[in-house]
Amino acid sequence: MFTPFLYQLRAEGLEVGLGQWLTFLEALQRGLAVGIQPLYRLGRALLCRTEADFDRYDVAFATTFRGAELSPEMKEQLEAWLAKRLSGGAAGERVDPGVEDADLWRELLERLAQQKEEHNDGSHWVGTGGTSPFGHSGRASRGIRTGGPGGGRSAVQVAMERRWENYRTDRVLDVRDFEVALRALRKLVREGQYELDLPGTIDRTCHNAGEIEIVEQRARQNQVHVVLLMDAGGSMSPHHERVSQLFTAAARTKTFKSFTSYTFHNCVYGWLYKDIEQLDRVRAERVLADLSPHHRLIFVGDASMAPYELFNTFSWPGQDSGMAGIDWLQRFKARCPSSVWLNPDPVRFWDHPTVNAIGHTFDMFELTVEGLRRAIRKLRAPV
Numbered sequence: 001m002f003t004p005f006l007y008q009l010r011a012e013g014l015e016v017g018l019g020q021w022l023t024f025l026e027a028l029q030r031g032l033a034v035g036i037q038p039l040y041r042l043g044r045a046l047l048c049r050t051e052a053d054f055d056r057y058d059v060a061f062a063t064t065f066r067g068a069e070l071s072p073e074m075k076e077q078l079e080a081w082l083a084k085r086l087s088g089g090a091a092g093e094r095v096d097p098g099v100e101d102a103d104l105w106r107e108l109l110e111r112l113a114q115q116k117e118e119h120n121d122g123s124h125w126v127g128t129g130g131t132s133p134f135g136h137s138g139r140a141s142r143g144i145r146t147g148g149p150g151g152g153r154s155a156v157q158v159a160m161e162r163r164w165e166n167y168r169t170d171r172v173l174d175v176r177d178f179e180v181a182l183r184a185l186r187k188l189v190r191e192g193q194y195e196l197d198l199p200g201t202i203d204r205t206c207h208n209a210g211e212i213e214i215v216e217q218r219a220r221q222n223q224v225h226v227v228l229l230m231d232a233g234g235s236m237s238p239h240h241e242r243v244s245q246l247f248t249a250a251a252r253t254k255t256f257k258s259f260t261s262y263t264f265h266n267c268v269y270g271w272l273y274k275d276i277e278q279l280d281r282v283r284a285e286r287v288l289a290d291l292s293p294h295h296r297l298i299f300v301g302d303a304s305m306a307p308y309e310l311f312n313t314f315s316w317p318g319q320d321s322g323m324a325g326i327d328w329l330q331r332f333k334a335r336c337p338s339s340v341w342l343n344p345d346p347v348r349f350w351d352h353p354t355v356n357a358i359g360h361t362f363d364m365f366e367l368t369v370e371g372l373r374r375a376i377r378k379l380r381a382p383v
Contacts, residue, residue: 002028008060009047016047036065225294226250227287227336228261229268231301239344242367243300246342250298257294262287266305267325268332284328288335296379297332297339300367303358304345310354329361340375342367 002025009016024046033039040061048057200215228250230243250259262272262282272287274280291297310325333339341362343350350359358364363378365371 005043005060005064008064009057012056012060014047014053014056014060015049020047039065224256224296225258225292226256226260227291227295227297228259229272229297229299230261230263231266231299231303232263232273233265235302235304236344239302239367242344246300246367266301266309268328269323269325288331291332291335293336293338295336297336298375298379299329299339299341299362300344301341302343302345302349303341303355303364304349304352305354307353310357326357326361329358333361338379340365340378342371342375 006016006021024043027033027042027046028039033042043061044054044057048054195216197215197217200217201213204213204215205211228247230247232243236243247261250261262274264272268284270284271281272284274282313322313324313327339362341358341364343355343364344367347366350356350364355364363375365375365378
C-alpha cells in the first residue's frame with residue numbers, strides 16, 4: 001500500500017535506504033501511526049536524515065496522500081456518531097475476513113460513502129463496538145480507529161505549506177548565495193610589504209629576558225586568480241538568469257587577486273569571447289599562456305551538445321583547426337588542475353555522452369547551494 005510513497009520520496013531526491021524503509025513499515029505494523037497525522041510525523045522522523053530533507057519529504061507526502069483524508073463535513077458527521085458511544089470495549093481476535101490490510105483505507109472510504117446514519121455494535125459499518133474494523137471501541141484485532149480528539153490542520157495541509165523549503169541544499173542560488181560561497185575561495189599568503197609582527201615581537205622579547213627584539217613579517221595578500229568561463233546561448237538560454245547572477249556575484253567580489261570572465265558556445269574552441277554579441281574575442285592559446293596554478297577556473301554550462309561538437313577535429317569559421325573541443329578542455333585542466341565545472345541542469349539529466357566526457361575531465365557539480373559548497377572545497381585544495 002505504501003510502495004507509491006517510497007517511489008515518490010525517491011523521485012523527489014530523498015535517499016531512503018532499505019533499512020529505513022523496513023523500519024518505517026515495521027513501525028506501521030506495530031500500530032505506531034493509526035492516522036494520517038501520526039503517519040506524517042512518523043515518516044519524517046524515520047525517513048529524513050537532516051532538516052534539509054524535510055521539504056522533499058513534505059512534497060512527496062502531499063503528492064502521495066492528497067485526497068486520502070475525509071472531508072471536514074464527513075469527518076464532523078462521523079465524529080458526532082462516535083461521540084455517543086465512546087465508553088470502550090474489550091478487544092478480541094475477530095476481524096472482517098473480507099478486508100485485507102492493504103485495502104483497509106479504500107474500504108473505509110467506500111463504506112463511509114454508502115453509510116447514511118449512525119451505526120453501533122455491528123460487523124460492517126463504521127461505528128462503535130462490534131467487530132467492524134472501522135470505528136471506536138470494537139473487538140476487531142485489525143482495522144482503522146476513527147474519532148477522538150482532532151489534531152488541528154491535516155497532515156497534508158501542513159506538508160503543502162512547505163515550511164522547510166529554506167532548509168533545502170538543492171535549491172537554486174541567488175546573488176547573495178554566490179557571493180558568500182565565492183568569498184571562501186580567498187587564500188591569503190604572506191607576499192606583501194613587511195609589517196610588525198606584534199605577537200612574534202612579544203614572544204622573542206620574553207625569550208630575551210626583556211631585551212626588545214623587533215619581529216617583522218610580510219603582509220597577507222590574496223593570490224587566487226579567478227577565471228569564469230560561461231556557456232552562452234542554445235540550451236543554456238533557460239539558465240541565463242542564474243548564470244547572470246553568478247557573474248554579478250563574482251564581479252562584485254573584491255577579494256580575489258584578479259577576476260576575468262569569458263563566454264563560449266557549447267565548448268571552448270580556438271576563441272573565447274569577452275562580449276559574444278559584439279564578437280569581442282581573444283584566442284584561447286593566449287588565455288592559456290596567461291594561466292598559472294594560482295588560477296582557479298570555473299566553467300559554467302550544461303555540457304550537453306551534439307557529440308561531433310565535442311569530439312570531432314574540424315575548424316569553425318575563423319578558428320584554429322586540428323583540435324577537438326574536448327582537447328581544448330583537457331589543456332585548460334592540465335594548466336589549472338584546481339578547476340571545476342558547474343552544471344545548471346539537475347543531476348538526473350547528466351546521462352549524456354558529452355556530459356559524461358566533460359565530467360571525466362573536470363569535477364562537475366550541480367549549480368545548487370550544496371553543489372557550490374563542494375566545488376569551493378575542490379577549488380581550495382592545494383595544487
